[in-house]
Amino acid sequence: MKLFGVRLPAMSSLLIWGLLWELIGRAEFSFFVPPLSQVFSTLFEIFGTKAFQSALYETAYAFISGVFFAIVIGIPTGIFMGKNRLLDELLLPWVNIFLSAPLTALVPVLMVLFGFGMKSIIITTTLFAIWIIILNARAGVLQINRSLVEMATSFGASPWDAFTKVYVWAALPEILGGVRIGVIRAVKGVIIGQLLISIAGFGALFELYSANFLMSHFWAVLIVLFGLAFTISEFLAYLERRVSYYAAKR
Amino acid sequence: MDMLQTNVQTEITTAAQADIAVSVSNVSKNYGDVEALRDLSLEFPRGQLTSLLGPSGCGKTTLLKIIAGLLDPTSGDVLVDGKAVTGPGPDRAFVFQDFALLPWASVMRNVAFGLELRGVAKSEREAIAEKYIANVGLSGFEKSYPHELSGGMRQRVGLARALSVDADVLLMDEPFSAVDEQTRRKFQEDLLSLVANENKTFIFVTHSIEEAVYVSDQIAILLPRPSRVSDIIRPTGLREKDMLTIRRDPEYLDIVDEIWASLRSYVE
Amino acid sequence: MLNRSLLLKFLSAFIVFGAWEIAGHIPVSYAFPTFIESMKALAEMTFDGRLYAAYVETLKPLAIGIAISAVVGITVGLWTGLNNWFDWLFSPIFIVMQAAPLAALIPLLVMVYGIGLTSKVFVVCIMAMPVIVLNTAGAVRNTPSSLIEMGKSFQASRLEVVTKIIIPAASPVIFSGLRLGISAGFIGAILSELKITPTGVGDIITFSRSIADYASMYAAIFSIIVLAVLFLNLLEKIENYLFEGNVRGYASD
Ligand SMILES: Nc1ncnc2c1ncn2[C@@H]1O[C@H](COP(=O)(O)OP(=O)(O)OP(=O)(O)O)[C@@H](O)[C@H]1O
Ligand SMILES: [Mg+2]
Numbered sequence: 001m002k003l004f005g006v007r008l009p010a011m012s013s014l015l016i017w018g019l020l021w022e023l024i025g026r027a028e029f030s031f032f033v034p035p036l037s038q039v040f041s042t043l044f045e046i047f048g049t050k051a052f053q054s055a056l057y058e059t060a061y062a063f064i065s066g067v068f069f070a071i072v073i074g075i076p077t078g079i080f081m082g083k084n085r086l087l088d089e090l091l092l093p094w095v096n097i098f099l100s101a102p103l104t105a106l107v108p109v110l111m112v113l114f115g116f117g118m119k120s121i122i123i124t125t126t127l128f129a130i131w132i133i134i135l136n137a138r139a140g141v142l143q144i145n146r147s148l149v150e151m152a153t154s155f156g157a158s159p160w161d162a163f164t165k166v167y168v169w170a171a172l173p174e175i176l177g178g179v180r181i182g183v184i185r186a187v188k189g190v191i192i193g194q195l196l197i198s199i200a201g202f203g204a205l206f207e208l209y210s211a212n213f214l215m216s217h218f219w220a221v222l223i224v225l226f227g228l229a230f231t232i233s234e235f236l237a238y239l240e241r242r243v244s245y246y247a248a249k250r
Numbered sequence: 251m252d253m254l255q256t257n258v259q260t261e262i263t264t265a266a267q268a269d270i271a272v273s274v275s276n277v278s279k280n281y282g283d284v285e286a287l288r289d290l291s292l293e294f295p296r297g298q299l300t301s302l303l304g305p306s307g308c309g310k311t312t313l314l315k316i317i318a319g320l321l322d323p324t325s326g327d328v329l330v331d332g333k334a335v336t337g338p339g340p341d342r343a344f345v346f347q348d349f350a351l352l353p354w355a356s357v358m359r360n361v362a363f364g365l366e367l368r369g370v371a372k373s374e375r376e377a378i379a380e381k382y383i384a385n386v387g388l389s390g391f392e393k394s395y396p397h398e399l400s401g402g403m404r405q406r407v408g409l410a411r412a413l414s415v416d417a418d419v420l421l422m423d424e425p426f427s428a429v430d431e432q433t434r435r436k437f438q439e440d441l442l443s444l445v446a447n448e449n450k451t452f453i454f455v456t457h458s459i460e461e462a463v464y465v466s467d468q469i470a471i472l473l474p475r476p477s478r479v480s481d482i483i484r485p486t487g488l489r490e491k492d493m494l495t496i497r498r499d500p501e502y503l504d505i506v507d508e509i510w511a512s513l514r515s516y517v518e
Numbered sequence: 519m520l521n522r523s524l525l526l527k528f529l530s531a532f533i534v535f536g537a538w539e540i541a542g543h544i545p546v547s548y549a550f551p552t553f554i555e556s557m558k559a560l561a562e563m564t565f566d567g568r569l570y571a572a573y574v575e576t577l578k579p580l581a582i583g584i585a586i587s588a589v590v591g592i593t594v595g596l597w598t599g600l601n602n603w604f605d606w607l608f609s610p611i612f613i614v615m616q617a618a619p620l621a622a623l624i625p626l627l628v629m630v631y632g633i634g635l636t637s638k639v640f641v642v643c644i645m646a647m648p649v650i651v652l653n654t655a656g657a658v659r660n661t662p663s664s665l666i667e668m669g670k671s672f673q674a675s676r677l678e679v680v681t682k683i684i685i686p687a688a689s690p691v692i693f694s695g696l697r698l699g700i701s702a703g704f705i706g707a708i709l710s711e712l713k714i715t716p717t718g719v720g721d722i723i724t725f726s727r728s729i730a731d732y733a734s735m736y737a738a739i740f741s742i743i744v745l746a747v748l749f750l751n752l753l754e755k756i757e758n759y760l761f762e763g764n765v766r767g768y769a770s771d
Binding site (some may be wrong): 008010011012013014016017032080085089090091093094097100101102103104106108109111112114175177184187188190191192195196202203206207209210211213218219224231232233234236 | 526626678713739742747
């Protein structure tokens with residue numbers, strides 16, 4: 001977007017929306033919308049508090065473990081599916097089912113099986129992220145140029161070499177794309193888990209603040225959370241672009 | 251020798267007789283810092299086919315789109331029938347390099363699309379489209395969709411669409427570049443009959459020297475960016491010959507060689 | 519060869535349900551009924567009409583929410599895709615919404631709109647809307663420029679270019695955005711039934727769990743997953759049928 005010939009940065013309109021928010025807040029239009037400035041000053045107060053730090057820690061812990069399992073299980077599964085037709089045909093229907101299934105419905109099962117704690121939240125996070133990671137890793141392997149593999153074999157590469165030196169790299173752009181979407185889903189999964197399973201982490205803060213009508217606190221935490229989620233997703237998109245430079249030239 | 255003499259003679263007379271359908275004067279076009287065209291002037295005689303020939307990226311498409319009114323020149327004027335071009339008009343029709351067919355519309359609707367946009371009633375426009383579909387040899391494919399056609403057939407749909415609006419000037423941007431060699435030769439022959447039978451002005455962009463010499467009344471050779479007309483060649487003598495033997499004609503071969511000689515220094 | 523893939527699908531289902539059955543017999547957990555027990559409970563629920571009543575309840579916020587999201591989302595998306603100013607103004611909001619865990623808004627929605635239908639519809643909307651808007655806007659922006667130039671060269675008005683070229687060209691991607699929106703809407707609908715107030719299928723799940731009738735709980739979950747997956751697959755089939763060739767049809771292949 002250009003204004004008087006000057007390019008406006010991509011996300012700059014958020015400033016306008018922030019201003020609008022401030023005005024609505026100042027006009028005391030609604031109890032639920034305090035002015036943005038007040039939200040920000042609350043934000044800096046909250047940062048130091050024990051409650052916020054432990055919520056951040058709990059959420060990060062569940063999120064990172066969930067994503068870790070999704071990646072460590074998902075990528076190899078996807079690669080094997082891409083390489084082995086039988087495995088692929090057996091697993092693919094299930095991957096597709098869970099990709100589009102409303103996973104929130106499974107959370108109660110996790111609760112009764114794994115209890116109302118961190119374990120269930122981590123599994124929820126993994127469940128949200130893993131399917132798209134599998135599917136993309138599979139797609140990445142399937143599009144690998146056959147002659148690339150034959151080239152490696154013709155130079156006497158062992159199967160392990162072919163795997164680590166050709167497959168993984170040739171499929172990397174797709175794999176990273178899957179991880180990016182998976183991670184975005186994991187952020188949603190971790191919050192849904194915290195709201196449904198045990199009131200923990202940020203979920204607990206949201207409940208606490210809304211029950212006590214602490215609106216600026218609520219919005220402050222929400223802004224932090226959205227900001228984190230957005231930063232993570234942009235960072236991964238950046239990484240993906242760094243790698244995808246060769247994707248177009250294969 | 252004698253022969254050449256008469257050729258020169260006819261060339262002079264035709265050039266004097268022909269009135270000008272499209273005239274481009276002192277046109278420049280900049281894309282930001284890129285200077286695509288600089289001070290380009292060229293005239294297109296009515297009822298004839300003029301080729302724009304030049305190396306890739308020299309601004310042939312740009313010039314064609316300026317004439318079509320799809321792009322505004324940075325400076326200079328384009329006159330069609332003496333009137334300045336300010337935008338697309340009913341007097342010009344464009345044949346696109348990538349066909350630009352609507353994938354969700356049948357051949358019939360695609361061919362009639364130009365008329366549809368001009369508000370021609372359905373029955374009437376379909377009757378006209380039907381005629382041009384038959385003309386380009388696609389009868390029986392009216393209900394087909396673009397993805398069911400071969401590249402050559404798609405290009406004929408694009409051609410039929412441009413013909414059906416009955417514009418005086420046909421602007422063709424590398425119309426045969428996406429079809430195979432056999433189809434291309436067939437199209438070139440069809441184009442020659444089209445030029446002979448319809449009193450339309452054709453402006454034809456091509457990469458191929460042979461193609462330009464084969465189909466053109468006039469060839470404008472463009473230099474690399476910033477582009478101007480470096481030379482105008484009129485293979486007039488060829489037009490009276492049988493289209494089946496032109497490729498063996500010494501004059502044809504001479505002209506091809508001559509153009510290549512003048513262009514080769516710009517390649518690489 | 520067609521039979522091979524079908525056969526393998528059956529085999530795969532057999533292995534998974536068989537494993538479920540065996541795991542239920544061991545049992546791996548007191549809260550893990552066998553496959554057959556769960557299916558029995560499902561049949562029972564279906565025949566006594568409980569399931570039907572529950573779905574009427576569950577699908578209400580979903581249908582309303584999706585309808586609102588579709589109308590608003592496609593309109594805003596078209597606008598955003600067609601106009602640079604709207605793009606600059608609105609896109610960031612939806613990009614952030616797409617990346618953000620919007621479930622966090624639920625406690626606030628409950629405070630503002632109570633625990634009734636409105637809140638649930640809202641949850642469905644915030645889940646479904648971003649992807650619909652972003653897909654629509656992206657599809658509009660990606661209309662092949664030669665098609666638009668073709669329209670212009672025949673002097674189409676701006677309105678004609680939009681209605682006769684841009685919208686038809688964008689409709690496959692708009693439709694798949696709608697499908698993704700519905701998929702997200704399902705997540706939202708269940709989430710709101712589990713989190714806000716137990717109604718419909720959420721009620722069966724919550725209630726069965728509270729009385730330790732795990733077979734019924736699994737049956738209800740099984741049914742909602744099957745329903746969502748079948749419905750989304752059906753939409754995908756319709757999509758492929760409607761827009762067959764639309765993608766392949768662009769020239770120069
Ligand atoms: N939209 C644009 N923005 C910036 N530069 C452009 C644009 N379109 C064309 N150009 C530049 O203008 C020059 C002429 O482009 P044009 O497409 O007219 O060339 P052309 O002669 O048709 O080439 P080709 O034979 O490859 O089709 C090119 O060097 C190109 O880089
Ligand atoms: Mg060109």
